Amino acid sequence: MLGLLLLLSVSLSGEVVLSNVVHDRCRATIGSDNDMLQFHMNIDYLLCEFFMCSATGKSCDQFDPSLAARGPPPFGCRRGNFDPLYRQAIEDFGFIIIGHLRATARALRGRVIPRPLLNISREAIARSFVNGAFRCPLTPPFDPYAAPDQHAIVAQFITYTASLLLNGAIPRIRDRDHLSLVGKLLGMRAGQNAVFRGRLYRRSNATVVPYEITLAEFTKKTAELVNRQAKCGVKDEGVIVPRSLGAENRTEINILAADVNSLMYTRTPQEVLRIVYGSGNESVPGGFFPKGANGRIAERFRRSRND
Numbered sequence: 214m215l216g217l218l219l220l221l222s223v224s225l226s227g228e229v230v231l232s233n234v235v236h237d238r239c240r241a242t243i244g245s246d247n248d249m250l251q252f253h254m255n256i257d258y259l260l261c262e263f264f265m266c267s268a269t270g271k272s273c274d275q276f277d278p279s280l281a282a283r284g285p286p287p288f289g290c291r292r293g294n295f296d297p298l299y300r301q302a303i304e305d306f307g308f309i310i311i312g313h314l315r316a317t318a319r320a321l322r323g324r325v326i327p328r329p330l331l332n333i334s335r336e337a338i339a340r341s342f343v344n345g346a347f348r349c350p351l352t353p354p355f356d357p358y359a360a361p362d363q364h365a366i367v368a369q370f371i372t373y374t375a376s377l378l379l380n381g382a383i384p385r386i387r388d389r390d391h392l393s394l395v396g397k398l399l400g401m402r403a404g405q406n407a408v409f410r411g412r413l414y415r416r417s418n419a420t421v422v423p424y425e426i427t428l429a430e431f432t433k434k435t436a437e438l439v440n441r442q443a444k445c446g447v448k449d450e451g452v453i454v455p456r457s458l459g460a461e462n463r464t465e466i467n468i469l470a471a472d473v474n475s476l477m478y479t480r481t482p483q484e485v486l487r488i489v490y491g492s493g494n495e496s497v498p499g500g501f502f503p504k505g506a507n508g509r510i511a512e513r514f515r516r517s518r519n520d
């Protein structure tokens with residue numbers, strides 16, 4: 214059993230119906246525009262809370278209580294130990310995501326998914342992502358809120374995964390207004406990701422206190438973990454790479470991760486779930502989403518575990 218493909222069938226009424234068929238684990242997920250936009254909102258809910266909590270100590274609910282659509286508050290919200298410049302940048306990024314969630318909710322036809330339960334605690338991030346990346350627990354435990362370097366490592370891989378998800382959705386979106394929205398979200402998300410990658414590259418030789426591990430090594434390890442979990446080849450890369458992964462095979466510097474033609478990679482919702490659940494399995498919630506992501510695509514994969 215290789216995974217699930219959501220097969221699209223359109224009934225006479227034009228209603229999009231999802232039915233699951235066993236198929237290649239890297240094949241694109243098929244769903245309506247609504248399903249894909251709702252799926253994407255899960256990742257933006259995560260980014261909103263990760264940014265706002267770490268910048269201000271408060272949930273996005275404090276800034277726009279309507280966005281969560283009655284979803285539960287995030288678990289593990291914590292203000293980061295940041296210098297003023299970094300803190301302000303992260304707060305700006307949180308406000309940006311609030312606008313994106315509002316615009317996406319308005320573009321949806323029908324129901325807005327409630328925000329899923331999110332676990333952004335330092336324990337969850339250390340256990341599900343960083344210890345996995347090094348294949349052993351770091352001592353002292355990794356804390357993404359301890360300093361900007363640690364925070365940027367985590368912010369980098371979430372914004373990168375979010376960008377690839379949006380890029381992967383483009384060929385599947387039917388409505389022109391929805392496509393235009395996805396383009397506008399993608400540009401902003403890739404821009405946010407580049408800010409983190411640029412910072413990680415500039416400081417790539419610096420060691421992350423108190424570990425004797427450089428930022429270059431951290432980005433390599435988290436990229437390897439993400440690729441292992443997603444199970445669809447190398448799409449995530451560190452900021453320093455072997456030449457074979459650098460642009461035109463001519464550089465080890467990899468500020469922007471990309472394919473052999475330096476084009477942006479894509480990811481499907483299944484790949485993204487395998488990553489953000491920290492489980493490597495789109496049917497097994499965990500990591501940032503202890504009860505799973507919301508909306509038809511994520512729910513379909515979750516139900517399929519009992520099929």
Ligand SMILES: *[C@@H]1O[C@H](CO)[C@@H](O)[C@H](O)[C@H]1NC(C)=O
Pocket residue numbers: 288332334336337340503
């Ligand atoms: C969040 O993750 C931590 C570490 O795995 C766990 O101890 C805690 O119970 C989780 N919280 C929720 C609400 O799932």
Ligand SMILES: *[C@@H]1O[C@H](CO)[C@@H](O)[C@H](O)[C@H]1NC(C)=O
Pocket residue numbers: 414415416417418
């Ligand atoms: C990291 O150190 C290497 C070796 O000293 C040096 O060549 C490189 O320019 C440094 N990179 C950065 C981004 O400082």
Ligand SMILES: *[C@@H]1O[C@H](CO)[C@@H](O)[C@H](O)[C@H]1NC(C)=O
Pocket residue numbers: 457461462473
């Ligand atoms: C770079 O190397 C890879 C194999 O490692 C190859 O597939 C690719 O075509 C090369 N790219 C260029 C521009 O030479």
Ligand SMILES: *[C@@H]1O[C@H](CO)[C@@H](O)[C@H](O)[C@H]1NC(C)=O
Pocket residue numbers: 215494495496497518
């Ligand atoms: C994913 O988890 C489900 C439920 O535990 C299991 O049935 C399935 O075999 C797993 N898939 C893979 C690829 O491990």
